[in-house]
Amino acid sequence: MKKVVFISHGHPELSKGGAEVASWNLYQHLKQNGYDCLYIARADGASHGGSTFSKRGEEVLFHTAMSDWFNLSTSNLKPLFSDLSELLRQFSPDIVHIHHYAHMGIEIFPAVKRAVPDAKVIFTIHEFMAMCMHNGQMVKRESLKLCEKATETDCSKCFPSHSPGDFLLRKSYILDQLNYVDEFISPSLFLAKRYMDWGVPAEKMHVIENVLPDLTPVPPRQLREGEKRTKFAFFGQVNPYKGLDILLQALLLLPEEIKARVTLDIHGANLDIQTSDFKEKVERLLERAGSMVELRGPYESEHLRNRIADCDWVVIPSIWWENSPVVIQEAIHFGRPLIGSNIGGMKEKIENKAGLTFEARSASALANTMMKAIEPEVFDHWHNQLTADQQAKTEHLSMLKGLFSEYSATGS
Structure with missing residues (x-):
């Protein structure tokens, strides 16, 4: 053998x-x-x-x-x-x-x-x-x-x-x-x-x-008449390299009428063990974001399907290169398009393939991309491009x- x-x-x-x-x-x-x-x-x-x-x-x-x-x-x-x-x-x-x-x-x-x-x-x-x-x-x-x-x-x-x-x-x-x-x-x-x-x-x-492992796609979230794709999700460790602070800043830059509809679920942990400067920065941003953000904590792999079913877009705002984040593959296989920084493995895996990219480290660029992403036809376009072939x-x-x-x- x-x-x-x-x-x-x-x-x-x-x-x-x-x-x-x-x-x-x-x-x-x-x-x-x-x-x-x-x-x-x-x-x-x-x-x-x-x-x-x-x-x-x-x-x-x-x-x-x-x-x-x-x-x-x-x-x-x-x-x-x-x-x-x-x-x-x-x-x-x-x-x-x-x-x-x-x-x-x-x-x-x-x-x-x-x-x-x-x-x-x-x-x-x-x-x-x-x-x-x-x-x-x-x-x-x-x-x-x-x-x-x-x-x-x-x-x-x-x-x-x-x-x-x-x-x-x-x-x-x-x-x-x-x-x-x-x-x-x-x-x-x-x-x-x-x-x-x-x-x-x-x-x-x-x-x-x-x-x-074999993953079954999750059907897109059902929209009410006139509703947009306003549910975003972040999956990963909370540290200075993963760009959660950039994502929170982007939320705060959205127009007020969009802020009223947008939500962000944060699936991750370890903010408590970060440096005091970074921890305090994220905590201030979370306080300002208020009800737009829900901290859902860490998760096991068997819970990912249910958590990803709640969102429209998965956001990867990392400020370092990344190589091949497993969350990109998981999102694709579960049927969720992505928004990612336009550098390294994120650009390679997402751009023109599985969603939208934005200028890395730019909260304003990410905010503009999120405004584009909430349009149902943009979601539909990238959702239809996803393939679960392994x-x-x-x-x-x-x-x-x-x-x-x-x-x-x-x-x-």
Whole structure:
């Protein structure tokens, strides 16, 4: 039987990040298609008895940590080069698909290759962490100005405790570890190009969207006579990069007669743990917006269908590039057009395909776009453009079959 190991920096039942969910969805899809799969997820805290591994259902939790966030490195190599390696040798996979190295260490790539040298190593890129020390956001640390590319001089200005030479060595070290990867997958062309420009070989790069579970479209909200498409929704974490403050400012710029009809549901959390400046800014805007806004809090994936049924448009006002936000795919599959910032993966996934875009970081531009979006004919146009075809499932299986063919051809 074809054997695939997935390695994620978190279990999706314990951590709701995009990489965790993407790896889990593909893991489930491959199991349904007859692959023998093992899912290994890094977990916080020590296991019972202090062992490196513990079980969560059929999955394995990997108890380890990363000590050097500058170099994305770990000084504790035993969990990678001894414990994980032994587990991989016992399972003897044909393919090891890594979805992140955070909390484990960038050395996971040579560790895996050394443990199972005949297995193909796939790495799905989910963000810019390798090239950007600022949480992988590719924005300036103080001004939040967008970075078009990572340069050692600019990086040193964001983090003056490290010289440009330090960043040059950092890049060299990380790329050396990535040399152990046989194939890279990026869920967006935008992200793929950034990494190829940074030094990842173009011949190893594949652009394949993340896999979603099967989702049934939600019928559009029924309108009363003369009613417009005035119900907007925001899904995601509430932090300075997601642009909720821009969206709230846009609401306040709408003409009074439109404000009386527009509503915004905010589905997300973590405002309470943000910096005081950002938290206070959002709280002031929420107070001014009043009854236009409802805070509906975090949600589980099984609740998304009902929540998205209540809205007409999903708004993604992020001020950073984004790569392939899962909410874009989910909105498309559930049948809701989007309004998104005209940068990065948002522009790639939405513009001329699934809705409207606006000038990133501009509340006035977003307000104008929302005024356009409330017209029923605009909603109908973009709703009719949406397609729930999951080509990603076919593309992932096709790539794996090609790798298995290569594996067989080597005689392994």
